Amino acid sequence: MAKNTTRAEDYSKWYNDLVNRAGLAENSGVRGCMVIKPYGFAIWEKIQAQLDIMFKETGHQNAYFPLFIPKSLFEAEEKNAEGFAKECAVVTHYRLKTDPTDKTKLIVDPEAKLEEELIVRPTSEAIIWNTYKGWIQSYRDLPLLINQWANVVRWEMRTRLFLRTSEFLWQEGHTAHATKNEAIAEAEQMLDVYTEFTENWMSMPVIRGKKTESERFAGADDTYCIEAMMQDGKALQAGTSHFLGQNFAKAFDVKFADKDGKLEHVWATSWGVSTRLMGALIMTHSDDEGLVLPPKLAPIQVVIVPIYKSAEELEQVSIKANELVQKLKSMGISVKFDDDDNRRPGWKFAEYETKGVPVRVALGPRDLAEGKAEIVRRDTKEKSVVAFDGIENLIAQLMIDIQENLFNRAKQFRADNIQKVDSYDVFKEKIEKEGGFYLVHWDGTAETEALIKSETQATIRCIPLDSVEEDGKCMVTGKPSKHRVVVAKAY
């Protein structure tokens, strides 16, 4: 077997190889669209399930809106339309017919041209706000708190599995409120939900902040975001929550009567995370051997591999293994006993290491005779021989420890790769040589922001919510600045 590409050798190739080797996803026969393979999809299902619980706990309900948006609706909110126009897949016809020159081929039937083109949703504000118009009449109908799990399409020229694909899966929340403050509170609440999810479930620390005006969602008055650091020091925007003001309410004329009967436009938010989180998860924890998964999102949390030379030995080991399987299952721990006779233990060890299974238990007759078992944790690769009696409690504790260790490790990595810089020359040199995140003073203008981007390919990731006020000077222009912003190259 060829040696795996390491992160140090070629980070980008390491990532692509890993996504393939671990059976997470692959490129499809359709340009820019991926196939999410069963193991990758099982992780996405865990992400979905937990987020769905958190959305419902905060009062949201799921619904489903059409895949297509008629062009006239799409263009109603101008900034939003402008922002997405360049990456829209457009349906123009509704029928194929047999090619008259070759009976085995089909051609688009020119007589089946749509009167109005349909946009495949790149995001659903337009179709949803057009619908909300019929749902909202009075303050009694507010707040309206809805989420949708869906596929969306944004035509991308350069794609990468999970990180940037023309079609991706996501959730998009769309809420309507009676007051501006309530809408802002909702946008902030959802940023909290995303933070709790990424930190406590993905073990991925994030910086919470606001986007600059030029990096805002098209159609938003404010975009909140969470930014994570990948192992190559680049930033990945892991989730966004937008305060949309009254922009969509005005574009679609959605008004409500308040308690005094006065008509007002409603206030809106939208917020989303996508299968991009899969890319973030992979790049935050994995190592040169393969995937590393936090236990809370691992489809298989524990694998038991039997070590044996004969059918009798396998039978003997199986009895003990199945006892452990039952115990772990009753504790809510997902476990696989891999007694596939076609593969040797060494192959299995490598396979589950590649797949990032948090804990591996090896059980052989000699171990068992001594009342012991070998246990290996995936995060540290630490191997230990432990008493088989009570091993289930040890494993349960490991689930907690690995989850925490991954978070702490990622947080330490981030701390080691984030620095304050005050000189633009130093910044330019460092961002090129070292990568990582930089806390810098910025004069708040779009011109300076654009200059930094064009000269260094780095962007202002966010204005952190917890930034401390300090007197500083913009590292580029020397103009006064009160807060440091986070600058980094990004996915």
Added chain:
Amino acid sequence: MAKNTTRAEDYSKWYNDLVNRAGLAENSGVRGCMVIKPYGFAIWEKIQAQLDIMFKETGHQNAYFPLFIPKSLFEAEEKNAEGFAKECAVVTHYRLKTDPTDKTKLIVDPEAKLEEELIVRPTSEAIIWNTYKGWIQSYRDLPLLINQWANVVRWEMRTRLFLRTSEFLWQEGHTAHATKNEAIAEAEQMLDVYTEFTENWMSMPVIRGKKTESERFAGADDTYCIEAMMQDGKALQAGTSHFLGQNFAKAFDVKFADKDGKLEHVWATSWGVSTRLMGALIMTHSDDEGLVLPPKLAPIQVVIVPIYKSAEELEQVSIKANELVQKLKSMGISVKFDDDDNRRPGWKFAEYETKGVPVRVALGPRDLAEGKAEIVRRDTKEKSVVAFDGIENLIAQLMIDIQENLFNRAKQFRADNIQKVDSYDVFKEKIEKEGGFYLVHWDGTAETEALIKSETQATIRCIPLDSVEEDGKCMVTGKPSKHRVVVAKAY
């Protein structure tokens, strides 16, 4: 409030009104596409969750394949392509641009024409089998048992909420096997799964059968189906499971090496159910007052409505109501205590009747003083005053009773509306006047089948799997027949 349209007055209008009134779905701003509203989507989520469990219990894994299918892949399996060509939404462009004649409008950018058109999936065999080609090399890769939850698009000229929409949600299973028999067994197993689901979860009895050749899925060698009877006597195809032979394996050249290294084409199945099941569920049980839901699929199984005149009384009732809420929740019963002060009890009673909540409990201070509560079951509208102590056990039993009663009632209705007929004249008269299902002898030819359809609009729904062999004569041609088939008008 206007009186509801009854089933007897106008069945079709009754259905449409009910779907709207109960907050299940509505037509969208996109021709033929629906919006699934939160309450409707909550029912669909219950359907999905249970089916997903059953698919996984039978060894299937979920995955996700692209929304788009390049035209050249789509046309590879000829029959399949031919079958769906007339209802395909086609993406031809990937960009919009500002209309030079009106800056507020967008037009399709003629320079962004795709080299090859993309079909929005009407079903995913083509893209999936193109992918399986890379996944299947040897017998060790088989069986491959995969399911996908997705949206699909089939352009429809005449649409009805849930029953026939241009975009719908569904699951599609796609499996690959080493032998013909194993593939047939899989197709039959999935029909069993669908039967178990529709009968035990939806309380909807189904007839299990095979489609005639002309009613088969395009590209299948055999199509198994389950057919349900709606309250207007029409049939609704609730699920299909296809034995695809080697058709797709040949079209996409998917071969596996058997244990002796010999290369063979694999055998395939596909199977699916869709949001159409929502229409079936609604039309099987609901009455003139509103939706009637089997408890296992009801988002709210029990609603508690407080009866009070003062804040003190509400507080008093709330204490007891919350006790009951806790007890029911701990028993796994979903319950809502509706203490909304803006609505009167009568309004709430009507609302939850419309929404099909299986059990309603009314709690007032006088009842409570006597240690009693009023309980109403939705299916029979039976009202009783019962002891409050232990009411949770009575409710738990009602969940079982209502689930069973709905099934038995639907089964009785079907028995009352299915009959054997041997004369075509009698059949023609009866199907027109009485509707319902007919068990008739048919000579097995496509010509006779087409004649029946053109003269009566009724179709052969299926050849039942449990049909008893008997000597008969085709009701149309008098030619010999060994089995009766089910004929009915259908959705």
